[in-house]
Amino acid sequence: MKPSLKHYADYFSIGIYLNICSYGEIINWVDKLITEIDHPEDWMIELSTSAYKHPLDVVHLLDSIPGEQNLEISLRLMIAKLGRIYPIISPDHNRFAKPVHSKLLRSLYHLIFDADSIADELRTAIYQIDMDLDYVEQGYGDWSVIEQDYRKLLATSFDYQQWL
Structure with a gap:
């Protein structure tokens, strides 16, 4: 659509x-x-x-633009754009997310925290990356987990790249 x-x-x-x-x-x-x-x-x-x-x-x-909102569609467009801007995210000092990536990923989580109209696939991908980011930065696990989570997040919106 x-x-x-x-x-x-x-x-x-x-x-x-x-x-x-x-x-x-x-x-x-x-x-x-x-x-x-x-x-x-x-x-x-x-x-x-x-x-x-x-x-x-x-x-x-x-x-003020008229029309019916759909946070999921708008969010998937944004994630498709993220894939263009940041096709990969690499760690800072082998363990911490770069500040720009950390802020971005945390903000995505806050965007959907109370939203009811988000598909489970998308919600799970955002929650997972937020949770794993905490674990990796506390020393549990390595950055490859975040890379894998991020690829899954980008995959949720691959079809939306054509609309950017």
């Missing part, structure tokens, strides 16, 4: 939260939408000119 405009809007909101999506990406996306239609909607014009707005203002604009 092709993601809707709302799914992409939520994907970009998540991307801002995770510090993975830039304003430039959002503006390029909405500018492309504007060129494809005769009469752009107000939110399109607002987003197209949002380069210097505060992140919360951009998120509010993204939230």
Whole structure:
């Protein structure tokens, strides 16, 4: 199923939260939408000119895009993007996640913590990587466990790469 405009809007909101999506990406996306239609909607014009707005203002604009939310689809788009940005994650000092990866993986966990609409496959992959990250950093196990968990996480969203 092709993601809707709302799914992409939520994907970009998540991307801002995770510090993975830039304003430039959002503006390029909405500018492309504007060129494809005769009469752009107000939110399109607002987003197209949002380069210097505060992140919360951009998120509010993204939230105003009409449509039905689906956290799972938006999250799978984000994980597909993670696979492009970080195809592998390697340890820092052979045991600890690099700060950027640690923050990112912990933030994914917090995103889904209270979400009910996430498939078990995706939820399990995110929980597993969070739990194993704690164990490895405490000295139980080696980094190969995290690499394996991360590959499983990326595999949950492989089909969504075509939509980025």
